[in-house]
Amino acid sequence: MLSISHSLTGAFIATKLPIPGVYIPTVMASHYLEDWIPHWDVGTGLSSGKRKRTTAIILELGELVISFGLVYFFFQYGHATVQWPAWIGAFIGLLPDFLEAPRNFLKWEPGFLRPINNLHALFHHSTPDMLFGLTPQVVTIVAIWLLR
Numbered sequence: 292m293l294s295i296s297h298s299l300t301g302a303f304i305a306t307k308l309p310i311p312g313v314y315i316p317t318v319m320a321s322h323y324l325e326d327w328i329p330h331w332d333v334g335t336g337l338s339s340g341k342r343k344r345t346t347a348i349i350l351e352l353g354e355l356v357i358s359f360g361l362v363y364f365f366f367q368y369g370h371a372t373v374q375w376p377a378w379i380g381a382f383i384g385l386l387p388d389f390l391e392a393p394r395n396f397l398k399w400e401p402g403f404l405r406p407i408n409n410l411h412a413l414f415h416h417s418t419p420d421m422l423f424g425l426t427p428q429v430v431t432i433v434a435i436w437l438l439r
C-alpha cells in the first residue's frame with residue numbers, strides 16, 4: 292500500500308495501544324494485512340517494467356514527505372509534547388517497505404534481509420487499476436481521521 296496508508300495506520304494503532312510491546316508487533320502485522328488487500332501504490336508496475344525505477348523513487352520520496360505531513364497533522368498538531376507513539380508507530384508501519392527498498396529500487400539486497408523480504412512479497416497484492424487500488428486506502432485514511 293501507499294506509505295501514507297501504512298504510516299497513518301501505524302500511528303493510529305500506536306496511539307490507541309501506546310505500549311511498545313503491544314503496538315510494535317500489531318503495527319508490523321497491520322503492514323502485512325494491508326499489503327494483502329489488492330492495492331495500487333507508487334511501486335505498482337515496477338516489477339513488470341511498466342514504471343521506471345527513477346520515477347518510482349521520485350514518487351516515493353514525495354509520498355514520504357506527504358506521509359510525514361499527514362502524521363503530523365493527524366497526530367502531532369496541537370500537542371505541546373512530541374507524540375512518540377505516533378512517530379514510532381508510523382516508522383514501524385513503513386519498516387517492511389524500508390527493508391525492501393534496496394531490492395526494489397537498487398536491485399541490491401543484503402542476504403540477511405532476504406527472508407523478511409520474501410515474507411513481505413508473499414503478502415503483497417497490487418493492482419494496476421488505480422481506482423480499485425486506491426479505494427480501500429481512502430476508506431482507511433478517512434476512518435483513521437474520524438477515529439483518531
Ligand SMILES: [Zn+2]
Nearest residue numbers: 292326387388
Ligand atoms: Zn509493504
